[in-house]
Amino acid sequence: MRHMKLRYPLLLILVAILMAALAACGDDDGDAAASGGRLDTVKDRGNLIIAGRTDLAGFGFLDSSGKNVGFDIDLGRAVAAAIFGDPNAIEVRPISASERGPTIQSGEVDVLTRNVTWTSTRDSQWGNYTTIMFYDGQGFMVRADSGFESALDLDGVTACVTSGTTTELNLADFFRQNGLALETVVFEDTASVYGAYESGRCDVTTSDKSQLAAIRSGFASPGDHKILPETISKEPLTPVVPHGDDQWFDLVKTVMWVLINAEEMGVTQANVDSMVTSDNIAIRRMLGAEGEFGQADLGLDADFAVDVIKAVGNYGEIYDRYMGPNGISFELPRQSNELWLNGGLIYAPPLK
Amino acid sequence: MATTPEVLPPSTSVGIVGWLRANLFSTALNAAFTVVTGVLSVLMLVAIFRWVVFSADWSPVTESLKLFLVGQYPTEELWRVGAVVVGAAALMGVSWAVWGGVLRTFARIMAAGSLIVALSPLEPAGFDLAVRAWYLGGAASIVLGFALARAAALDPKWVMRAWVLGFFLGMALIWGFEETSLGESLRGFFGAGAALTVVLGVAGWVGRFPAGVVLRWLAWGWGALFLVTIVMFWGLGQTDIAPRVGTSRWGGLLLTFVLALVGIAASFPIGVLLALGRRSRLPVLKGFSITFIELVRGVPLVTLLFMTVIIVPLFLPRGTSFDLVLRALFAITLFSSAYMAENIRGGLAAVPLGQIEGAKALGLGGFQTMLFIVLPQALRAVIPAIVGQFISLFKDTTLVVIVGLLDVLGIGKALFLGNVRWFGAQAEVYLFIAAVFWVFTFAMAYASRKLEDTLGVGTR
Numbered sequence: 001m002r003h004m005k006l007r008y009p010l011l012l013i014l015v016a017i018l019m020a021a022l023a024a025c026g027d028d029d030g031d032a033a034a035s036g037g038r039l040d041t042v043k044d045r046g047n048l049i050i051a052g053r054t055d056l057a058g059f060g061f062l063d064s065s066g067k068n069v070g071f072d073i074d075l076g077r078a079v080a081a082a083i084f085g086d087p088n089a090i091e092v093r094p095i096s097a098s099e100r101g102p103t104i105q106s107g108e109v110d111v112l113t114r115n116v117t118w119t120s121t122r123d124s125q126w127g128n129y130t131t132i133m134f135y136d137g138q139g140f141m142v143r144a145d146s147g148f149e150s151a152l153d154l155d156g157v158t159a160c161v162t163s164g165t166t167t168e169l170n171l172a173d174f175f176r177q178n179g180l181a182l183e184t185v186v187f188e189d190t191a192s193v194y195g196a197y198e199s200g201r202c203d204v205t206t207s208d209k210s211q212l213a214a215i216r217s218g219f220a221s222p223g224d225h226k227i228l229p230e231t232i233s234k235e236p237l238t239p240v241v242p243h244g245d246d247q248w249f250d251l252v253k254t255v256m257w258v259l260i261n262a263e264e265m266g267v268t269q270a271n272v273d274s275m276v277t278s279d280n281i282a283i284r285r286m287l288g289a290e291g292e293f294g295q296a297d298l299g300l301d302a303d304f305a306v307d308v309i310k311a312v313g314n315y316g317e318i319y320d321r322y323m324g325p326n327g328i329s330f331e332l333p334r335q336s337n338e339l340w341l342n343g344g345l346i347y348a349p350p351l352k
Numbered sequence: 353m354a355t356t357p358e359v360l361p362p363s364t365s366v367g368i369v370g371w372l373r374a375n376l377f378s379t380a381l382n383a384a385f386t387v388v389t390g391v392l393s394v395l396m397l398v399a400i401f402r403w404v405v406f407s408a409d410w411s412p413v414t415e416s417l418k419l420f421l422v423g424q425y426p427t428e429e430l431w432r433v434g435a436v437v438v439g440a441a442a443l444m445g446v447s448w449a450v451w452g453g454v455l456r457t458f459a460r461i462m463a464a465g466s467l468i469v470a471l472s473p474l475e476p477a478g479f480d481l482a483v484r485a486w487y488l489g490g491a492a493s494i495v496l497g498f499a500l501a502r503a504a505a506l507d508p509k510w511v512m513r514a515w516v517l518g519f520f521l522g523m524a525l526i527w528g529f530e531e532t533s534l535g536e537s538l539r540g541f542f543g544a545g546a547a548l549t550v551v552l553g554v555a556g557w558v559g560r561f562p563a564g565v566v567l568r569w570l571a572w573g574w575g576a577l578f579l580v581t582i583v584m585f586w587g588l589g590q591t592d593i594a595p596r597v598g599t600s601r602w603g604g605l606l607l608t609f610v611l612a613l614v615g616i617a618a619s620f621p622i623g624v625l626l627a628l629g630r631r632s633r634l635p636v637l638k639g640f641s642i643t644f645i646e647l648v649r650g651v652p653l654v655t656l657l658f659m660t661v662i663i664v665p666l667f668l669p670r671g672t673s674f675d676l677v678l679r680a681l682f683a684i685t686l687f688s689s690a691y692m693a694e695n696i697r698g699g700l701a702a703v704p705l706g707q708i709e710g711a712k713a714l715g716l717g718g719f720q721t722m723l724f725i726v727l728p729q730a731l732r733a734v735i736p737a738i739v740g741q742f743i744s745l746f747k748d749t750t751l752v753v754i755v756g757l758l759d760v761l762g763i764g765k766a767l768f769l770g771n772v773r774w775f776g777a778q779a780e781v782y783l784f785i786a787a788v789f790w791v792f793t794f795a796m797a798y799a800s801r802k803l804e805d806t807l808g809v810g811t812r
Contacts, residue, residue, distance in 0.1 A: 016553065019546035054758060054766040061770025062763075064415060066424040066603075070770075091600050093676070094756035094766075099662055106665035191769070191778055218775025329772050 038248040039299045047089045050076035051109040054094040057214040058322045058329035059115050068092040071322050072113040074312045075239055082255045082304040087311035101126050107242040118238040127240045128249045131256040135336035135345050137231035138170050139209040144226045151230035156181040160193045160202035171206050174232045208235055217330035251298045258305045260348035262314035269313040286351050293351040412767045412774040413784045414476040419763045423603015434486040436522040441490040445497025450508050454802035459494050466491040530596035541581040548573045561719045599677035603758035611749040615684040616742050623692025648690035653748055656683040661755040680752045688745045695737040699730030732807050739800035743793045760785055
């Protein structure tokens with residue numbers, strides 16, 4: 001019995017090693033996907049992993065059935081539609097602001113469309129920034145009856161702001177540069193900031209303009225508040241892909257360009273089928289009916305644009321769905337996010 | 353016969369008046385305190401009542417009950433969650449019949465609760481006849497389970513096994529099946545078998561269990577694995593019935609429960625092993641246990657979660673991604689088992705040396721002494737601490753919000769932050785979540801108190 005006690009752990013270790021070896025032997029198809037590009041990985045997996053949000057009105061949130069919706073999420077759905085023809089072939093990985101960098105660096109997600117500002121440091125460290133899809137910027141909101149018409153009038157005001165953010169720094173810089181006196185009331189989370197502003201603790205609150213519009217629409221009487229015209233920072237929100245895969249980078253960029261070009265050419269969710277036979281050669285090319293604009297090199301079907309537009313609509317339709325006059329979330333005039341044809345900044349290279 | 357009239361105590365010292373005098377108005381100072389706190393509590397209760405009933409907008413809760421319960425789990429697959437809950441309810445009825453005690457109380461409350469919900473006149477969004485039928489089925493299966501088990505006079509050992517088996521089957525059903533090739537199945541079978549063999553081997557070695565016991569466990573384990581592999585492989589053709597629902601779509605109370613249950617179930621045995629390891633005479637084992645426990649206890653759970661969810665992928669090959677829920681579970685289990693080990697070590701230290709000497713004098717071996725003499729007394733002594741640990745683990749699961757999982761709290765935050773309609777409804781949402789957590793933690797605390805009574809902790 002004594003030697004039995006000593007031997008059985010050895011015996012078990014031997015068995016375990018044998019089993020591990022057997023398990024490893026079966027490992028013959030595991031590396032095939034890893035050696036190909038990300039497009040192959042995505043196709044193998046059968047869905048697209050998007051780093052997004054579930055708690056940002058307009059950009060990434062849950063509808064009443066729990067479906068992920070929002071401007072940013074729809075951009076991801078467009079990519080899924082281009083690859084699979086199915087905008088629902090996505091998995092949304094909700095991440096916090098501090099996770100954005102590591103998540104895209106590790107390549108765990110295929111695309112990050114999470115309200116992320118393109119900066120040079122992030123571009124060099126995090127991943128490849130594709131195409132600017134939303135021009136945001138920090139602005140100010142005041143009460144409509146306060147008499148302030150411009151940010152330059154805001155001398156000696158009290159401002160509510162979240163602590164430790166670039167928003168707070170931008171605010172301080174702007175007031176110092178313009179020689180204006182400022183008193184700040186700092187809060188830990190955004191809900192308290194806007195609660196304090198609404199209850200009258202401060203004259204002004206500041207954040208990205210899209211957020212100010214969202215918050216205002218949630219106030220009891222939105223009409224009592226107005227957003228001042230000045231924009232004091234540049235926040236180009238851009239989908240990001242991991243470094244190191246040019247084909248994937250190009251693919252996501254091209255899908256974004258399709259969305260913008262489709263609006264430019266007047267191709268919509270409703271008319272995309274009839275547009276295939278349009279007289280306009282540029283439209284026919286985009287929809288894959290004639291010629292080509294690089295679909296084969298990207299690894300996509302010739303008519304992927306039809307799937308994309310059918311699934312989510314063109315750029316303007318996506319925008320209006322959430323932030324247009326009858327948008328689900330709130331109304332935000334397009335301004336900088338108008339097409340270049342209409343005096344905005346939204347511009348995409350031609351598809352040819 | 354002369355009767356002596358019984359002299360009753362003065363009415364001011366018995367009954368309600370007597371109680372009031374003794375406890376609330378014994379001195380002038382006490383009376384003043386009673387009046388002031390009484391008035392304040394009434395004012396507060398009235399204010400809370402008015403807010404809850406008249407001013408609060410409960411629509412984020414009533415219109416999103418499905419989200420709070422199961423998160424983004426696909427609606428057309430919800431029958432699987434329903435089936436698991438009804439199965440658990442039936443087992444609850446069986447347990448009521450077999451053990452009684454606190455389980456009787458719980459089973460009755462659950463049955464009555466489901467019945468009330470099923471027949472309730474309230475109609476929140478999506479609460480249709482089918483949903484009511486599920487609740488009715490839950491209530492019915494508790495009663496049915498009770499009646500059948502009472503009639504069959506079941507052996508409690510089999511009920512215990514049914515719970516364990518049911519847990520795995522339930523998880524498999526909720527997770528679902530996806531097409532698996534024969535190679536993949538075999539790889540999983542042998543890989544899991546190797547892991548199982550190592551774990552049981554090490555456990556048996558550390559615990560100085562006799563070879564026969566370990567071999568029997570191994571046989572059971574391999575048998576179960578074989579069964580699982582067959583089921584998974586058979587799942588090849590079953591993807592129509594129960595297609596895979598990835599954990600990324602689990603949420604709400606379902607996710608909270610999975611995290612808490614698996615965390616508790618995994619951290620308890622690991623905790624026992626670590627506690628034994630820390631008291632072991634083998635220096636390597638002892639060193640490992642101490643290092644592990646002190647390292648894990650030295651960092652907050654948030655740090656562990658960030659480590660497993662954000663840092664670990666940076667060291668993995670690019671593009672690989674393994675299950676987020678699994679990673680969170682890993683962190684929670686690590687964290688909880690370190691604390692569990694210290695609780696159990698406290699219990700081990702409380703067992704008098706005489707017990708061990710007595711066991712040896714009776715001719716019990718080291719393994720038998722540990723399993724039959726020391727551990728039962730040690731665990732009994734630390735039930736309150738262990739349950740306290742379970743309760744805090746249950747509440748700690750909400751921390752997964754910061755790594756992007758949509759548990760109950762995550763769903764709530766998504767609602768009042770992301771949906772313009774419900775901006776500013778955080779009070780209602782947080783209050784609802786607090787109530788949900790209170791119900792479950794109170795039930796756990798109550799069960800622990802009853803268990804202590806049954807085992808006579810502190811009195812025997």
